[in-house]
Amino acid sequence: MDRQVEARAEVRFSAYVAGLGSELGHADRIGPLRDYCTGLILPGERKSVEPMAAKTAPARTAAQHQSLLHFVGVAAWSDEKVLAKVRQMVLPSMQRQGPIEAWIIDDTGFPKHGKHSVGVQVQYCGQLGKEANCQVAVSLSIANHSASLPVAYRLYLPKEWATDKVRRTKAGVPKDIRFKTKPEIALDQIRWACEAGLPRGVALMDAAYGVDSRLRTGMTALGVSYVVGIQPKLLMWPPGTEPKRKGRPLNNTGRRDEPDLISAKRIARDLPNEAWQTIRWREGSAEWLSSRFARVRVRVGHTQLKPELISEEWLLIEWPADEAEPTKYWLSTLPADIGFRELVDYAKLRWRIERDYLELKQEVGLGHFEGRGWRGFHHHATMCIAAYGFLVSEKETIPPSATRRPAPFRASALPEGYRPRGSPLRPERHIPNSIATLRVRLIKALIKNMPRCPCCGSTAPTSRRQL
Template sequence: MGRRVSGSSESRFSAYVAGLVGVIGHADRAQPLRDYCTGLIMPGERKSVEPMAAVTAPARVAAQHQSLLHFVGEGHWSDEQVLAKVREMVLPRIGQHGPIEAWIIDDTSFPKKGRHSVGVARQYCGRLGKEDNCQVAVSLSIANHHASLPVAYRLYLPQEWTNDSERLRKAGVPDDIGFKTKHEIALDQIRAACAAGLPRGIVLMDAGYGNHSDLRASLTRLELSYVAGILSNTTVWAPGTGPLPPKPYVPGRGRPTKQLRRDAEHQPINVKDLALSLPAKAWRTITWREGTNVSLKSRFARVRIRIARRDFNRSEPWPEEWLLIEWPKGEKEPTKYWLSSLPADIGFARLVDLAKLRWRIERDYQELKQEVGLGHFEGRRWRGFHHHATLCIAAYGFLISERETIPPSATRSAGLLPPAVLSDGYRPRGSALAA
């Protein structure tokens, strides 16, 4: 599993958990907190409660199982306060490698069978690439090129859940939680981050969020710039074009109109058609990151445009923005499109670099799931789902802080703590020997 690192990592882990104990509440939660975080960062294929009980207290697995189960499933401690403390401890370590550059909106999904686990419904599951029974959670991460950290995380409840009061009650969903779309949840998280005074960054989002013009407009009102993925059928006004001004008012012929107009010669164009119409000289090959073995590069074009969405109900055109387009060499047509409210004088390579920085959230989720078991929670209720996720983020935050101390040959979680010794009689639930 990799080499042991020095014992100083253990002492730093103890200090880190002690910081969390300060906001977790009662003193009797301190040991379950330490044990749960320990179980999350120790090597192991499964980070649900029972196997973590086995590795953190091998001599008393049953009692430990009950202790951890109660702590994560029933404990009345605040996810928000714990995440705030994680930010306080981890952001300075991230900031040693440069200022925060981005706030990244995204969601992640967990395939789940049955209908009683909170939030489970037939919906699009990114992990499977199709619709299936799953849970979906929306998150906000703050990032620079060195690392990123989730600072907000909330389960999305489909309307079939929020319309079923008995189902909500059985799953322990708080009374004040009603239906919200994913982009509404994301906007709530953004507003909370602004209110908390977190270091601001450019908001990055894929087309699942970026295609919502109301969300983009809300970010502008919060004085946040964005680089937002959009769909190829999004309509815009190409450079040098735009809607017609309102009709001139003729006295005595009704009330004056203030709406912009279109006619047969003044029509917007979708971004795919605009991209295909660009001359060859508009395209540049830009490298945005050094990959594991090769440089990551592609062909891009950018143009100043105005969005066209329902501007016939407006008296002024939408402000100018950047349209960024990616068309990899060898592809038949462009593959990605972004809108950006970043200044007109931003460098081309810098714009591409920020658009591509969203890869950090993919790394977040990969490591949260593979290293610390974000998707391994087996409970059914709202509180347990969020408590487990909060503690996974806390454990992940510690691993981020320790990044420079882990040898390249070690896995991220291996070697930070002494290996557990299981009792001879322990058998995982469901194993043939246990049966």
């Protein structure tokens, strides 16, 4: 990438940060805002306050540390206003790459060793794939096939924390924050998105949220279509059947003398062979991703609704050919006439948020905050989303079809005779508009105006061009 391209990236970054500064409520916070966002972009294993202070102000690290610590942990600027400004500046560039297709509800865990960080306790941590001591935050992201952007973000406060006045006061938890389950937080975020007039998308979420009947009912009441993961044991009336007894909801076990209620797993196993189709949904790194799917119209047993009010939904099932039984199940309120592949495409679009959360953690340090307070946790997350949002907006500056530069082949790297003479060189696995590549471009632009290179510590300008 030439120097003019890098220089333009730095100009856009400065304008972007200036736009965010208008929502901070005080001019003295604009400088720490830029330094904090710059620190999140710069290379480094940790994106906590102390190492970022050393990189952004090496000559006055102690003062910079105090400035950034006050900005993220004490200053009372509004996370909601800053996130709204991020959305205002980033959303147009996302929509130029394709319309918003989905609202994705997900949670992400941050492993912790101590017990004093706000909201920390032993609970399921998706990052580790098991129960562990961690914090968990619930988020709502808007997404298309090009990118996703978190628009709402809140720490899940376990009941033990929500009812402990001493710990609440010490961590600075606002008085209006009460205990809510993760699905309840998710429904609040979806309700807010509807009221805020965000571009509508199909709500996507995994089985941890999809099994909650109140959440599904709440989304339907708001007019939000969904494709949600479910557990195979969820009871439902199979195709061609309906409730025989009407007038009152089912009991908590999902039954009320309804002999036709069976599990989603049994429905899948009873389907004939011709019901299954091999469908591919997106291009992977080496080939198209595909699997076997079937779909049927069902009515789900509901403990909150009278049977006559229960509408038909799609039950989508994935059963890979090399598996002994079905592996995934989804429910969807998308229209009855939706195409089979389109339904699968929505169900599989959750890969977008999984990959983007990985980039939020790896590229801008979402999980690196080392403070213990409620305000600091959310302020750091807001700054990470802001830095990530700028990189998302930069995607449109480089088309996905841009020429890929092949990496030079080094004959000494392989044993003699390993590579047959005349075989083509394998090109470098380099995606020009990936978040990682765009971040490197911005780093190159930012360090030219810094007194010391954050990578090698050198003050010589020539060494920085080797980055």
